[in-house]
Amino acid sequence: MPGPALGFTQQPESGAPRRGVAVEVSGLTRQFGAAAALCAVDLAVAPGEFVALLGPSGSGKTTLLRILAGLDFPDSGVVRIGGRDVASVPARQRGVGFVFQHYALFRHMNVFDNVAFGLRMLPRARRPSQAAIRERVRRLLALVQIPELERRYPGQISGGQQQRVALARALAIEPPLLLLDEPFGALDAQVRKGLRRWLRALHDQLGITSLFVTHDQDEAMEMADRIAVMRDGRVAQFDTPAAVLARPADPFVAGFLGDANRLECAVAGGMARFALPGLSPLPAPGVPDGPGLAFARPVEVLASPAGSNGRVVTVRPDARGLRVVVAVGPAELEAVAASDWPAPQRGAACGVQVVSAQVFAA
Ligand SMILES: Nc1ncnc2c1ncn2[C@@H]1O[C@H](COP(=O)(O)OP(=O)(O)OP(=O)(O)O)[C@@H](O)[C@H]1O
Structure with a gap:
C-alpha cells in the first residue's frame, strides 16, 4: 500500500475535484516510412482514469504514449491534455510524468539526485528552493517506500527498487498525467504483482490520470478502469475490463483476450x-x-x-x-x-x- 502523506501541493480529498486531467486524442496518424504506426486513432480518457493500452507487438502503443509525452509528433490529428491543444507545447511543459522500461535512471547520480532532477531543471521562476526540493524528494521516497535508499546509486539497488525511483522521479514535478510504458517489464512475476497493486493504489491516492502500456492481459485486467485494445495502429475496442471480456467488439479482440480457442x-x-x-x-x-x-x-x-x-x-x-x-x-x-x-x-x-x-x- 502507498505510504505516508504526499508531497503534492494540491491533494485530492473526498468530494474535491481530482487533479488528473482529461486526455483526448482525435484522428491521430503517425507513419514511419511504409509502416503506419497509428491510423486515425481517437481516444478520450476522463480525469482520474487509469487506462491500459493493450495489444500485440507493433500495434502502436508506445508511439501513442510518446506522442502524448511530446517525445514524438503526429503527422496529423489533435492531442488535448487538460483541454489544451498541446501540438506546440514541448515535452517539459506538458505537465506529464513518464516512466519507460528503457528510460533508465541516471547511473552516475544517486537516488536522491535522480528524483530531484526534474525539479532542478524547472525554469527558475517555478523552481522550488533547495530546502523545498530536499523536503519534496524525501516525501516522495517515503511515498514509494524506499526512504533509506537516497544515498545509493542505481547499480546498488534491485530492479523493483529502481522502478520505484523512476516513479518517484516522474511524480516529482507533480504531473496531473502519468504515462507508463511497460514499467515492470523487466521484473520477475512476484515483484510485478506487488508493484502493480501498489501503483494502482498510488494512482487512486494521488487522483491523477494514468495511461499504462502493457503486453500482459492480467495486468491490464487487474489495474485498469478501461482498456484500449490496439491492433495495427487502431483502437479495436475501448471499454471496461469486464466489458471487453464479455462483449468483445470483433473477432480480433475475442481471440486476443483470454487466449481463446x-x-x-x-x-x-x-x-x-x-x-x-x-x-x-x-x-x-x-x-x-x-x-x-x-x-x-x-x-x-x-x-x-x-x-x-x-x-x-x-x-x-x-x-x-x-x-x-x-x-x-x-x-x-x-x-x-x-x-x-x-x-x-x-x-x-x-x-x-x-x-x-x-x-x-x-
Ligand atoms: N522510430 C521508428 N522508426 C521506424 N518505425 C517505427 C519507429 N517506431 C515505431 N515504429 C513502427 O511503428 C509500429 C508501431 O510501433 P510501436 O512501438 O508503437 O508498437 P508497440 O505496440 O508499442 O509495440 P511493442 O509492444 O513491441 O513495444 C511498428 O510497426 C514499429 O516497427
Whole structure:
C-alpha cells in the first residue's frame, strides 16, 4: 500500500475535484516510412482514469504514449491534455510524468539526485528552493517506500527498487498525467504483482490520470478502469475490463483476450453448428446466417470422461483445477477437466463440449 502523506501541493480529498486531467486524442496518424504506426486513432480518457493500452507487438502503443509525452509528433490529428491543444507545447511543459522500461535512471547520480532532477531543471521562476526540493524528494521516497535508499546509486539497488525511483522521479514535478510504458517489464512475476497493486493504489491516492502500456492481459485486467485494445495502429475496442471480456467488439479482440480457442462454425437460424465432430450447437443470437467464427476461452470448453469425441493431449494442474489440451478431429483445444474427473490421463478418450462462446460472422 502507498505510504505516508504526499508531497503534492494540491491533494485530492473526498468530494474535491481530482487533479488528473482529461486526455483526448482525435484522428491521430503517425507513419514511419511504409509502416503506419497509428491510423486515425481517437481516444478520450476522463480525469482520474487509469487506462491500459493493450495489444500485440507493433500495434502502436508506445508511439501513442510518446506522442502524448511530446517525445514524438503526429503527422496529423489533435492531442488535448487538460483541454489544451498541446501540438506546440514541448515535452517539459506538458505537465506529464513518464516512466519507460528503457528510460533508465541516471547511473552516475544517486537516488536522491535522480528524483530531484526534474525539479532542478524547472525554469527558475517555478523552481522550488533547495530546502523545498530536499523536503519534496524525501516525501516522495517515503511515498514509494524506499526512504533509506537516497544515498545509493542505481547499480546498488534491485530492479523493483529502481522502478520505484523512476516513479518517484516522474511524480516529482507533480504531473496531473502519468504515462507508463511497460514499467515492470523487466521484473520477475512476484515483484510485478506487488508493484502493480501498489501503483494502482498510488494512482487512486494521488487522483491523477494514468495511461499504462502493457503486453500482459492480467495486468491490464487487474489495474485498469478501461482498456484500449490496439491492433495495427487502431483502437479495436475501448471499454471496461469486464466489458471487453464479455462483449468483445470483433473477432480480433475475442481471440486476443483470454487466449481463446478459435472455432469455425456455420450459423443458421441463430444457432452456431461447429465444424469439429461431436460439439453441440450453441445459440448465436443476432449473428446472420452463413459462415461463422466462435471464440471460447479454455474455461468455456469442458473435457469429461463421458463421451469420446476427443482425446487428452496434455494435462496441467492449475490453481483452479486441471487444464487440459484435447484433440478434437484435426484441432487441439485448450480446455478444463470436469470437476468429477480428478485424474485424466494423457491419451485417454474423452468427451469435449463448448459450454459458451462469442460467435461472429466470418
Ligand atoms: N522510430 C521508428 N522508426 C521506424 N518505425 C517505427 C519507429 N517506431 C515505431 N515504429 C513502427 O511503428 C509500429 C508501431 O510501433 P510501436 O512501438 O508503437 O508498437 P508497440 O505496440 O508499442 O509495440 P511493442 O509492444 O513491441 O513495444 C511498428 O510497426 C514499429 O516497427
